[in-house]
Amino acid sequence: MSGIKQAVKICGSQSSLARACGVTQGAVYKWLNGGEYSAKYAARIEKATDGKVTAQELCFELDEREENNEI
Template structure:
């Protein structure tokens, strides 16, 4: 891919690879008219569509939006991650104003004892 393309030329390349303005619009979940306006007015591809367009067309994000994704941007991998056991997941913040089993006299206390249920996840080094 030619790394000397402007963002407008890169957007035109993405349209050509997608096959049409309509095809690129479907990738972005927008109308063909919106893609036409970007091209006709020389506008940048909106940031919320850059990653989808890159994935669908192979045109690098650093060419589509160099102001957001500079070529020399290096992302370091995470040093740790969170691992969850999906089998034990529940709604960790499920509360009710009138929980089953509480009498009318106990209801005022219900608001005071709303602490979240611990989430079954742990951090692992990787």
């Protein structure tokens, strides 16, 4: 399971994660479907999940996708 999917599950919904990160539900939807996000949001996701999903893990996933030309 991707870190973003795990974060949504922990927070209960896309809307809940969005509120915790200060973004729209649409932004979270884009993240779930391969959209990029900055390290700033990775840190907010870590805080929203009480560290269960780490910023390092999320940034590593982005790096892997970039290396594979997925983004």
